[in-house]
Amino acid sequence: MVRALPDERNQQVHLGEGGIVPVPRKAVDLSADPGVKRFAALLSDLVTSTGTNAEGVAAAAGLARSSLYAVLGGRRVPNGYFMERLLQVLETESLWPEKKLGTAVRRAESQYARLYRKLPKPRPPAAPVRVGVLPEQTTASKAFSAFLDEISQQGVNIEQLTWVSPAWLRRYAQGDSIPSWYVLDVLGDELKAHGISNAHTRLLALGDLAEAARAARAKERRWARVISGGSP
Numbered sequence: 001m002v003r004a005l006p007d008e009r010n011q012q013v014h015l016g017e018g019g020i021v022p023v024p025r026k027a028v029d030l031s032a033d034p035g036v037k038r039f040a041a042l043l044s045d046l047v048t049s050t051g052t053n054a055e056g057v058a059a060a061a062g063l064a065r066s067s068l069y070a071v072l073g074g075r076r077v078p079n080g081y082f083m084e085r086l087l088q089v090l091e092t093e094s095l096w097p098e099k100k101l102g103t104a105v106r107r108a109e110s111q112y113a114r115l116y117r118k119l120p121k122p123r124p125p126a127a128p129v130r131v132g133v134l135p136e137q138t139t140a141s142k143a144f145s146a147f148l149d150e151i152s153q154q155g156v157n158i159e160q161l162t163w164v165s166p167a168w169l170r171r172y173a174q175g176d177s178i179p180s181w182y183v184l185d186v187l188g189d190e191l192k193a194h195g196i197s198n199a200h201t202r203l204l205a206l207g208d209l210a211e212a213a214r215a216a217r218a219k220e221r222r223w224a225r226v227i228s229g230g231s232p
Helices: 034-048 054-061 065-072 080-093 098-118 135-153 166-174 181-193 199-227
Strands: 012-014 020-022
Touching: 034 065, 034 080, 034 098, 054 065, 054 080, 065 080, 080 098, 135 166, 135 199, 181 199
Parallel strands: none
Antiparallel strands: 012 020
């Protein structure tokens, strides 16, 4: 008979010297696949066999506590990395006799393999599509080109900039690439060091135009994939 996982709503977790707080955990979802419930129950037994709780096991395995609770609650089937890290800790920390532990671990691996095969397979990558230069991209590139002209007139030689190379600045100005917010922020720092005190403020408008250009290209690519018979 498949037993439900223990309700840990009253379990207490120590937070160093700051006291303790209750950590809620949901019971097994009764609508879950019977195989998932058996898998969750077995892993719960293995966790209990360590003499600690799910939080301690998760910490030792370097896994998120909430993710482990979801697995133990039958609400999630872990990926391969998660399963490998979890079983490594359980095999190391379990207080069960070696024979009993080995049998349980092999059962867990076997059950996991069956569940993994039943998981929905990820969609194949979308077919590559090409889109032309969109009006939003042209607007952004013209504004960027005008900005470079302005700072040049203020005495900044873009050929001497180091963090954002002149070659990439020209690509942005010509519309061959769209600058990210990170690039604009780095550029603003460097221009400020060259005496352009309001560089960041002026670059905000360029960032908004670049964001609009990226959104337009993403939308156009989705439509192109649909038209070519693929999935958006």
